[in-house]
Amino acid sequence: MNATVPNTSILELFNTKDTFINLSVPELIQKALEKNEGVLTDKGALAVTTGKYTGRSPRDKFFVKDKLTADTIDWTRNQPINETVFMNLYQKMVRYLSRTDRRFVFKGFAGADPKHRLAIQVINEYAWQNLFCNQLFIVPNACELKTHQADFTVLSAPGFKADPVIDRTRSEAFIIISFTHRTVLIGGTEYGGEIKKSIFTIMNFLLPQENIMPMHCSANQDASGRVALFFGLSGTGKTTLSNAPGRELIGDDEHGWSNDGVFNVEGGCYAKTIRLSKEKEPQIYNSIQFGTILENVIVHYDDRKPDFDNGALTENTRAAYSLDNVPNAIIPSIGGQPDSIIFLTADAFGVLPPISILTPEQAMYQFLSGYTSKLAGTERGVTDPEATFSTCFGSPFMPRPAAVYAELLGRRIKKHNVRAYLVNTGWTGGPYGVGKRMELGYTRRMIDAALSGELAEAETITDPIFGLHIPKTCAGIPESVLLPWESWNDKESYSKQAKDLVTQFRSNFKNFPEASDEIRAAGPISC
Structure with missing residues (x-):
């Protein structure tokens, strides 16, 4: 077949009788079941498996x-x-x-x-x-x-x-x-x-x-329309934390920031479901309905109930569902100018504070660094968490030079006087395998305090290694949780682990020779 350059007319190359355009959800489910592409769960979701490719490649x-x-x-x-x-x-x-x-x-x-x-x-x-x-x-x-x-x-x-x-x-x-x-x-x-x-x-x-800033982030707003952005790679909690009680969801993963405000790139959510529970994440759990796609989730043959605790196929189990399934979603998914930015990281070393208040320069340093840990299943070959630096918290999806995105974000932070925070949803009390994952309830409480303005005037302690400004107190959070070194039994091991991470930060930041002296100085202060 002599195929032409791709465009809309490509459809003319196919037999129209066997080409189905914009079928309805029930029709697509029926077609999928006819070819045994998946099975229906007890709630009407279509569960499918994706073979050996269970994550991006x-x-x-x-x-x-x-x-x-x-x-x-x-x-x-x-x-x-x-x-x-x-x-x-x-x-x-x-x-x-x-x-x-x-x-x-x-x-x-x-x-x-x-x-x-x-x-x-x-x-x-x-x-x-x-x-x-x-x-x-x-x-x-x-x-x-x-x-x-x-x-x-x-x-x-x-x-x-x-x-x-x-x-x-x-x-x-x-x-x-x-x-x-x-x-x-x-x-x-x-x-x-x-x-x-x-x-x-x-x-x-x-x-x-x-002149629009594209962002790998989730977004929501409070009742008065104050918008918050949540930057972070897969597994850091964007979807979970943006689906928050009392706040309206704009979107869970991909947004643009124009002169008019924030808009969602998508019309749905693609949430991780490993160990999903109705008690901890009711918004996501209840959104899995008829029309939802469940990827690589084990479904019990007898009652067709999905087993969200079972990672036999992959830890990267997923649910793809429409925003129409989310009661607190804003449709169309458009919000005003952001008031706050939350940078999310899942620190596998367990040394970063659970929440830090960032200066504008520190915000730009963290944005360019994009530190987190690759979690099991998000990419092929990743079986244990690995420290990684992903520029702009989305390097695999940002084709232009990092400076293009950094300049767009920096101008908007300054113009709209946006407050910025670094939140560690990773480990505390030790690295992966020794410490434990930060409790979701603690993270939600700290983010609530940040977005409500409770932390705006908080007294802070400067982290002697990372230079981050840690609130001394946050209602409902033990001080031993706020100060990461206090959660470790072995203080010497903490210091060594933290300084090892500093070395990685500094090595990675050599990739940004165009960064200003002010931004460069906003990085870790001890090695």
Whole structure:
């Protein structure tokens, strides 16, 4: 088949009889069940498994390097591939999809603000993946669907596997983005998160051209409309902490910050479900309803109840559900100018304070550093927590140089006098394997204190190693929890572990020679 350059007319290459466009949720579930793509749980969610790819595969992600991207993408953090490889794989994928007995097309949008949204279409091999798109992106109304013209196309064919020798990929799986052809190719992997993060990556490339700050963060607001942002990588608690009682949810993962305020990139949530309980996370638990996709969650055969405590397939079990399932969600997902920023980290070393009040310079240092721990299952091959630095708290999805995003954020923090905090949702009393995970109730209480203004005038102690400003007291939190060195039995081990982390911070920050002296000085003060 002689496939043309990708665009909306790609649909003309397929047999329309077997190409289903924007089916309803019940129709997609019926199609998925017909092909045994999954099973229904007792609450009506569709449970699926994704084979050996149960998380993102960042080493298999590439950008086409051409005139448009040669000088705009940071190639020190992103992998290039040439256009010939892209077009050869594109031709093969179109031929493959044309031979499948059916195809599913989702036409919709990324970006809740109509002034800044991107029209997308996703062509799927599997019905459940098309349902995934329906739950996570913004579904058009009848009028919008009638006039929809895709700005970007995603081809997702898990059954099409690359030959690394012939196709010049790293493995059978590949995720390739071409900004010139405005197309994404995803093959060899069933993990739904690759579709979601590809669209986010595209927005992160495009939005700065409109002077909009793209952010890997969740967002919510209180009854008076004061907006809070929660930055953090997978597993740090963005979804859990933004789904907070008494606050309205704007979105759980991806946002833009324009001159008008904050808007959600998505129309749904993609929450981790390992050890999910109704008691600790009722908002997420109750959102798992008919239409929800459960990825790699073990379901008991007899009663069809999901076992959220079972990580037999992966620790990275997920639920993809629409914001329509969230009672406290704001729809359309648009808020005002942020009042507070929370940087979330899951410190596997157990040495960072559970909450710190940041100066503007410290906020920029932490944003550029993006320190956390990769948790089991979020990426292939990660079985134990690993310390990592992910620029802008989302390095795998930020194709432009870090300075582009840092400058956008810095200007907004200064202009709107935004308060910033660093919150450790990781370990206390020792590193992973010795200490314990920070109690969710403690974290919620400290964040409530920060967002309410309770900590604004709090007396602080300066951490002698990291230079962070720790509140001396916070109602409901033991002092031994607030001061990390007090939670360790072995103070000498604490000091050594903390200084080891300082060394890693400083080594990583060498990647930002353009940072000002003020920002550089806002890092750890002892080694």
